Amino acid sequence: MSSKHPTPRHDQAPWASGSTAAGVAPPPFENELSTAAANEVVGVRSWRTPVVLALLSLVALALFGFNAPDNRVGFRVSEAGDLFRVPDLAVHGVVWGWLTVAVLVAVTALALLRARAGAHLPRWAVLLFGFFFVSGFLVWVVGSSRTPDVSLSGLLAGSVALAIPLIFGSLGGLLCERSGVVNIAIEGQLLFGAFSAAVAGSLSGSAWVGLLAAVVGAALVSLVLAVFSITYKVNQVIVGVVLNVLVSGLTGFLFATVLEPNASVFNAPPRLPRFAVPVLSEIPVLGPILFDQSVIGYLMYAVVALVWFALYRTRWGLRTRAVGEHPKAADTLGVKVNALRFRNVLLGGVVAGLGGAFYTLVSVSAFTRDMTSGAGYIALAALIFGRWNPIGALLASLLFGFASNLQSILSFLGTPVPSQFLAMLPYVVTILAVAGLVGSSRGPAASGQPYTKE
Amino acid sequence: MSATDAAPAAPGRQAAPPPTATTPGAARRTWTGSALQSVLAIVAALVLGGLLIALTDDRVVETAGYFFARPGDMVSAMWAAASSAYEAMFYGAVYNPNGNTLGQRVYPLTETLTVATPLILAGLGVAVAFQAGLFNIGAQGQLLIGAALAAYVGFAWELPVGVHLLAVIVAGALGGALWGAVVGLLKARTGAHEVILTIMLNYIALNLVAYLLTRPAFLRPGSSNPVSPQLAETAMFPKLLGEQFRLHWGFALAVLATVFVAWLLQRSTVGFELRAVGANPRAARTAGISVTRGFVVVMVLAGALAGLAGVAQVAGTERALTAGVAASFGFDAITVALLGRSKPWGTFFAGLLYGAFRAGGVTMQSMTGTNIDIVLVVQSLIVLFIALPPLLRTGRDRARSRRGRGSAATEGVRA
Numbered sequence: 001m002s003s004k005h006p007t008p009r010h011d012q013a014p015w016a017s018g019s020t021a022a023g024v025a026p027p028p029f030e031n032e033l034s035t036a037a038a039n040e041v042v043g044v045r046s047w048r049t050p051v052v053l054a055l056l057s058l059v060a061l062a063l064f065g066f067n068a069p070d071n072r073v074g075f076r077v078s079e080a081g082d083l084f085r086v087p088d089l090a091v092h093g094v095v096w097g098w099l100t101v102a103v104l105v106a107v108t109a110l111a112l113l114r115a116r117a118g119a120h121l122p123r124w125a126v127l128l129f130g131f132f133f134v135s136g137f138l139v140w141v142v143g144s145s146r147t148p149d150v151s152l153s154g155l156l157a158g159s160v161a162l163a164i165p166l167i168f169g170s171l172g173g174l175l176c177e178r179s180g181v182v183n184i185a186i187e188g189q190l191l192f193g194a195f196s197a198a199v200a201g202s203l204s205g206s207a208w209v210g211l212l213a214a215v216v217g218a219a220l221v222s223l224v225l226a227v228f229s230i231t232y233k234v235n236q237v238i239v240g241v242v243l244n245v246l247v248s249g250l251t252g253f254l255f256a257t258v259l260e261p262n263a264s265v266f267n268a269p270p271r272l273p274r275f276a277v278p279v280l281s282e283i284p285v286l287g288p289i290l291f292d293q294s295v296i297g298y299l300m301y302a303v304v305a306l307v308w309f310a311l312y313r314t315r316w317g318l319r320t321r322a323v324g325e326h327p328k329a330a331d332t333l334g335v336k337v338n339a340l341r342f343r344n345v346l347l348g349g350v351v352a353g354l355g356g357a358f359y360t361l362v363s364v365s366a367f368t369r370d371m372t373s374g375a376g377y378i379a380l381a382a383l384i385f386g387r388w389n390p391i392g393a394l395l396a397s398l399l400f401g402f403a404s405n406l407q408s409i410l411s412f413l414g415t416p417v418p419s420q421f422l423a424m425l426p427y428v429v430t431i432l433a434v435a436g437l438v439g440s441s442r443g444p445a446a447s448g449q450p451y452t453k454e
Numbered sequence: 455m456s457a458t459d460a461a462p463a464a465p466g467r468q469a470a471p472p473p474t475a476t477t478p479g480a481a482r483r484t485w486t487g488s489a490l491q492s493v494l495a496i497v498a499a500l501v502l503g504g505l506l507i508a509l510t511d512d513r514v515v516e517t518a519g520y521f522f523a524r525p526g527d528m529v530s531a532m533w534a535a536a537s538s539a540y541e542a543m544f545y546g547a548v549y550n551p552n553g554n555t556l557g558q559r560v561y562p563l564t565e566t567l568t569v570a571t572p573l574i575l576a577g578l579g580v581a582v583a584f585q586a587g588l589f590n591i592g593a594q595g596q597l598l599i600g601a602a603l604a605a606y607v608g609f610a611w612e613l614p615v616g617v618h619l620l621a622v623i624v625a626g627a628l629g630g631a632l633w634g635a636v637v638g639l640l641k642a643r644t645g646a647h648e649v650i651l652t653i654m655l656n657y658i659a660l661n662l663v664a665y666l667l668t669r670p671a672f673l674r675p676g677s678s679n680p681v682s683p684q685l686a687e688t689a690m691f692p693k694l695l696g697e698q699f700r701l702h703w704g705f706a707l708a709v710l711a712t713v714f715v716a717w718l719l720q721r722s723t724v725g726f727e728l729r730a731v732g733a734n735p736r737a738a739r740t741a742g743i744s745v746t747r748g749f750v751v752v753m754v755l756a757g758a759l760a761g762l763a764g765v766a767q768v769a770g771t772e773r774a775l776t777a778g779v780a781a782s783f784g785f786d787a788i789t790v791a792l793l794g795r796s797k798p799w800g801t802f803f804a805g806l807l808y809g810a811f812r813a814g815g816v817t818m819q820s821m822t823g824t825n826i827d828i829v830l831v832v833q834s835l836i837v838l839f840i841a842l843p844p845l846l847r848t849g850r851d852r853a854r855s856r857r858g859r860g861s862a863a864t865e866g867v868r869a
Contacts, residue, residue: 184649224838234841237589237649241788242837249830250506256825257510369827377653384650420665427654427661434646443647 048436049121050111056133057104064136068097069143075152083282089152093143100136104129141406145413155409156402157288161363163401164300165190165372168355169379170386170393171307172218175348176225177388178311179341180324180446184240185225187376188247189349193218193356195251198367199259201269207361210269211295214357215350221247222349226342233450244376252369259367272296272361294362299354307351308390320344324444327451337451355379381430388443400426488795495839496807503832504536507824511535539824546817547810557698562813564694564701568771570809572597572763572783574708577790577801578715579630579759583648584796585719586752587732592637592652593760594784595659596630600761602663603629605768605775606672608685618688622769623707623762630761631754633659638753642746648753656784664777672775682775691770704766708802711759716798718755728752760784786812792837808833 073096075089107129111121142150169186176183196217201210221243229236259267275298277291290301311317319340322330327337360367378400385399386392407422508514514535517528545551547566553559576593583590604626613621637651666672667680674683691702719725730738731748739745767779790808794800811833815826 182649184653228838228841232842237591238792238837238841241591241785242792242834242841245785245789245830246834246838249827249834252827253506253825253831254510256827374657377657380650381654418665418668420661420668424658424661427657431640431646431651431654431658434650435640435644436646 047115050108050115052432053104053108053111053129056129057101057108060104060133060136061101064097064140065101067144068140069093069148071143071148073139073143074149075142075155076149077152078284079151079153081282082284082287083279084284086284091139093139093148096139097136100132100139103132104136138406141410141415141417142413144416145410147413150409150413153285153288155405156285158405158409159398159402160289160297161401162405163397164297164362165355165358165375166379166382166397166400167300167304167394168358169352169376170383170397171303171390172348172350172352172355173380173383174307174388174390174393175320175344175351176222177383177447178324178444179320179344180327180337180444180449180451181225181229181341181345182236182240182448183225183345183348184237184380185221185243185247185376186352186379187372187374188240188244189218189221189352190356190359190372190376190379191244191251191370192221192247193353194359194371195254195356195367196353197357198269198360199266201361202266205270207270207272210361211272211354211357214361215353218353218356219346219349222345222352225349226345229450230338230341230345233452236448236450248370251367255367255369263366267366269360269365271365272357294358296354296358296362303351303354304390304394311390321444323451324446327446327449331451331453337453341451352379378426381426384443385426385430385433399429491840492793492795495836498839499832499835500540502835503828504540505532506831507539507828508532508536539818539822539828542818542821542824543811543814545814545821547814561699562817564699565813566806566810567705568700568702568809569812570805571702571705571708571766571770573786573790573809573812574802574805575711575763575766576760576783576787577794577805578711578798579634579756579763580787580791581794581796581798581801582715582719582728582759583752583756584791585732586728586748587735588641588749588752588756589649590634590637590652590753590756590760591649591788592633592655592784593756593763593787594780594782595652595656596633596757596760597764597767597780597784598656598659598663599633599764600626600628600630600757601764601768601779602666602672602775604761604765605682605685605779608689608769609683609774610671611689612686613688615688618686619691619769622685622689623765626761626765626768627758628761630764631758634753634755634757634760635750637757638750641753642749648749660777663775663779667775667777680777684773685769689769690773691766700771702766702770704770707762707766708805711762712798712802715759719798724751760787763787786833789833789837793840 071093072090073093077086077088078084107121107125110125114121142148169190172189173183173186193214197210197214200213201207204210225236225239225243228234228239255267272295274292274294281287281291283291293300309317311320319330319335322333323335323337323340331337356372359371364371379397382396382400383393386394386396403422403425407419410417410422411419509532511531513531514528517524517531521528546562548563550559550562553561576597579593579596580590604622607625608618608622611618611621633655636655637648640646640651641648664680667682672682673679674681691704691707693699694701694703694705717725719729727738727743728748728751730741730743731745731752735745738748763783764780767783768775772779786808790804791801792804793807794802794804811829812826815829818824818828819826
């Protein structure tokens with residue numbers, strides 16, 4: 001239903017929070033909540049940022065400072081066969097640890113001063129803090145392991161590989177949410193995409209047919225989501241949750257009944273080819289990431305750029321964003337709200353399907369039960385942590401991919417951090433983000449609310 | 455439309471009925487419509503599930519090869535495949551006619567009740583939150599944390615008979631309540647959406663329990679397998695019907711919890727406030743009810759109920775904490791609450807039904823080789839069909855919704 005109270009909401013609720021029964025517009029407690037947040041925005045001093053930074057600095061002091069590994073920590077840059085050799089990055093654990101602490105404390109002090117003046121911390125300071133915290137953590141964690149030496153390109157290339165399905169998933173979710181439809185079903189779209197790709201790829205013997213099938217399969221999931229949540233106005237979160245269960249059950253059932261007994265017929269898809277751009281792929285570190293990818297890997301970079309451009313530079317993008325923020329206003333101006341939402345949800349499925357195909361056509365060439373294992377939810381987290389922005393979603397997905405790659409690398413190296421804590425990282429930072437403790441993450445205002453033309 | 459559409463408490467008795475619900479006869483229509491629709495949805499889902507079983511059956515595929523020569527063969531093969539699977543499911547869930555003793559014959563029914571216990575408890579947790587307008591997708595995490603705490607009290611503490619079990623129950627409820635309180639507090643303080651919070655907290659809980667199961671305090675002495683020591687005998691629910699059945703007193707706890715939630719929601723001030731917050735937060739706030747406090751209270755309550763489901767697992771059936779102790783009960787609980795339309799007794803019976811599916815599914819898988827995942831398909835289809843308004847829309851309703859607003863009846867059935 002349409003929003004009767006078009007006041008922008010300052011709270012971090014990404015979707016219409018616990019709204020009301022039929023026909024009642026956004027509830028008042030949102031305003032009550034939002035006034036607190038709004039006050040901070042318009043100048044009443046907010047001590048949240050300095051407090052959070054101070055806490056993180058304390059963590060850094062305890063771990064990277066006092067617990068610094070007293071040895072050399074190496075990051076191999078060049079690999080055998082690279083175009084040219086770059087000397088390895090090597091720092092001393094103690095030196096880098098205390099340098100990190102010093103920078104973090106300085107930024108925290110700056111944040112305190114800015115907060116006293118009622119101003120925001122400049123973006124470069126936030127980035128500086130982030131860079132030093134991550135690098136300090138990396139030096140500490142690698143330095144404290146049994147072999148304090150890792151390959152930087154291996155670390156990063158692996159992260160990108162793990163991030164690819166997350167990026168597609170979060171972009172698919174983004175297309176839905178920017179136009180006002182909550183997509184919890186990313187997990188189902190990835191899983192069904194992976195399943196369709198495996199079956200169609202095996203039957204046809206062509207990975208390209210598999211890729212197409214993944215797109216169609218995930219779009220089918222989207223179609224159900226769209227029909228239920230847009231046409232029939234069933235609650236979007238419920239449809240999403242139920243779709244995930246449905247896809248998990250359906251693919252699990254078909255896997256056990258059809259795919260597994262006849263694996264050579266139904267579950268042996270060919271792999272998508274990998275293209276290494278000559279010369280460029282041999283650049284240290286960047287080469288494998290940018291120029292030695294599967295088709296889906298290159299597509300990923302293209303799709304991120306395309307979605308960004310389309311969203312912020314085209315008429316379609318403007319309409320999409322308008323429909324997501326204030327459907328009634330968009331409707332008044334002649335945008336067909338529900339038709340646009342319908343198309344965007346299908347498009348979101350198409351994009352998520354590409355991510356699903358990555359599982360069965362690139363990463364492993366067979367489908368297994370529930371093989372996406374929650375990636376759809378991490379993609380949702382990346383979408384939120386990336387503030388519903390394609391570039392943000394890309395960076396957040398890369399960060400989460402990095403965390404899970406680090407987790408697997410560290411389990412070989414032996415590490416002071418339990419791998420479960422690294423696995424928790426995406427979820428914890430997402431909670432911090434939606435709770436507004438780290439930055440603010442505000443979703444499209446109309447996301448989650450069906451639109452009924454009056 | 456959002457959260458509360460999932461929680462259509464009988465509009466006639468609602469604290470602050472939305473304007474459209476005041477149509478005469480709306481309450482009665484909602485009720486009869488919803489009961490009939492539930493049954494239809496279940497039947498339709500079972501039919502579709504049967505079709506899926508039939509179409510993937512070897513014999514059916516074989517007969518399909520000469521379908522145009524003898525179509526009857528394929529039809530009968532399909533019927534045989536689907537009916538034998540469902541027959542096996544019935545034998546596994548309700549009554550086994552091949553049993554020699556009465557005990558063996560009713561054993562399946564007790565299995566259903568056993569499996570239904572955590573489903574009902576966690577389902578109540580989801581339903582209570584729905585009633586207050588919140589989506590509690592986090593029953594899984596609350597259940598896990600509850601199970602972890604309950605298990606620890608169960609194997610690490612030594613307490614007298616009776617007191618020990620009570621301590622385990624309290625610990626489980628506290629663990630779940632704690633995990634729920636995080637959601638309620640964050641939502642109340644920062645306005646963060648509970649769907650995201652609960653999804654993220656599920657995974658945090660999963661990793662936390664996985665981590666605990668690497669610590670010596672949670673492992674069996676001398677073992678590095680991620681399995682906790684067995685709970686002490688004093689910490690376990692006594693068996694309800696004797697040792698030959700797995701059914702334990704946890705089921706009685708589930709019944710009690712249902713009675714309690716029904717009382718709380720319908721008869722107590724707290725419940726009234728929660729339903730008011732869910733039905734119309736604006737009106738609730740005007741009436742002097744603290745909406746933010748309501749969020750915290752309801753999430754604590756929902757978490758505690760899900761935590762009790764964790765207790766039923768560790769102190770009822772599993773007897774030890776593992777990373778898989780929650781199975782997918784916390785997620786199934788969402789479908790249970792939806793089928794039960796977020797009403798306490800509705801949730802109870804929905805829990806029984808899904809418990810029967812699960813218990814029967816195990817037997818079905820071993821008897822006819824039909825994969826148990828079909829149960830997930832049927833469960834989710836039921837909820838989708840319940841949510842699909844056109845399934846039971848009368849011409850009058852259609853005319854009503856053409857005028858712009860769905861009637862209370864159709865709003866109600868959109869889960």
